[in-house]
Amino acid sequence: MANPVNPPRGMRDFLPADKARRExxxxxxxxxxxxxxxDEIETPTVEDYARLHAGLGGDNEKLSFSILKRGIKPEALAAAVEAGNPEQLADLGLxxxxxxxxxxxxxxxRAELPPVFRSIQIGPVWRAERPQKGRYRQFVQADIDIIGEPGLLAEIELVTATSQALAELGLNGCVIRVNDRRILFGLLDHCGFVPETHDGALITIDKLDKIGAEGVVEELRGIDAVAxxxxxAVLAAVEPALAGTEDGTGGIPLSRDAIEAVLPAGAATEGVENLAALGAALEGALPDGVSVRFDPTLVRGMGYYTGTIFEVAHPGSGSSVGGGGRYDGMVGRFLGQDVPAVGFSIGFERVVDLLTLPEGTGPEAVALVYEADGDFTNLLTLKRELVARGHRVRLEKRQKNMKMLLARVAAEGFTSFAAVRADTKTADDLEFRPLSD
Structure with a gap:
């Protein structure tokens, strides 16, 4: 039975210090x-059920939370359950x-947006995950996307913006792994997989970090043993070149020579051209602490990707801390005509877990310690003066155990305190002492 004082399983409360780090x-x-x-936009947390299950979300569609239609009659519910089609009961979903x-x-x-639209969208999303470390049923995504730009400039802008964000967050050692879906399809063709089996084969290859090369080959034998x-053999040749990618000291450089050296001759020329041009453009353009590497085994599980794909690795995380790619065919499903699009998402929850809030973040936070029988009108005047000067102000009633009170306030991010006495008339009369003493 669920504990009534805990949040729902897979969801979390955030204490003030946690919330401050997130903000x-x-x-x-x-x-x-x-x-x-x-430019930042905002969309509803709820979408039409049919839209969420239109085949655009890959396996995530199976993890979606549905919202029951209002006014469902018991007989309709029973009929849907008996027919094994509970989906007919929902018209919306998270x-x-x-x-x-x-x-x-x-x-x-579209008519109100520029020809090339660059969006920021940050907000909570929901998936019926099996809760575990790093996986929650409610979590925040931080996305940037460029819609309307078919050329490589879009990928360049996304990588440079995201790499700067990671650097300014203090996440040194990030490696942006890059591949191209056309290279993956070229490899599958080269090995002999027929096009009808490509999607299934990629799902298996995407498990490489979990089941290893032998496990991938064993599973793919069910599709085509020879292929x-x-x-x-390709994976075995690539594996040594990938060594060291996670800490940025090794891996495969994003250059034409390095890419062609690990791929079978003639495989996926178009994808190689794309990545070589991206690597040349990014040369010297990334901040210290962030590097970019080619990874021919990178798949990204979403089936809607059509070209370049990215994933961010960090030595402090056992999972990726970001990812994305080009999805040129997706907008057309709603618009009726294809529009080029590419996006990059920071895995906000995993990134926050790696961060420590630096000292001195935000305005100076001060505590005013007052007597229970003090003049509240004067106390509020003092607080108003300090807030007007740009301080964050907390009012704390004096306690017998002042040591415990000051330790708690310091743990909550306050840097100094002052006692409000009967003769304290203005903020200039306050004598602040650092809480670190």
């Missing part, structure tokens, strides 16, 4: 993205990512 990170991310020319709402937003407002063996 600090959000401020940095938004500030960097705005500086790079992106969004499971921000990309599907963005494409609907763009289709709705699976050929792919296994």
């Amino acid at each position: 600090h990170a959000l401020g940095i991310i938004k500030g960097v993205y705005r500086a790079h020319g992106f 969004r499971f990512d921000l990309t599907v709402p963005l494409t609907r937003f763009y289709a709705s407002h 699976a063996e050929k792919l296994g």
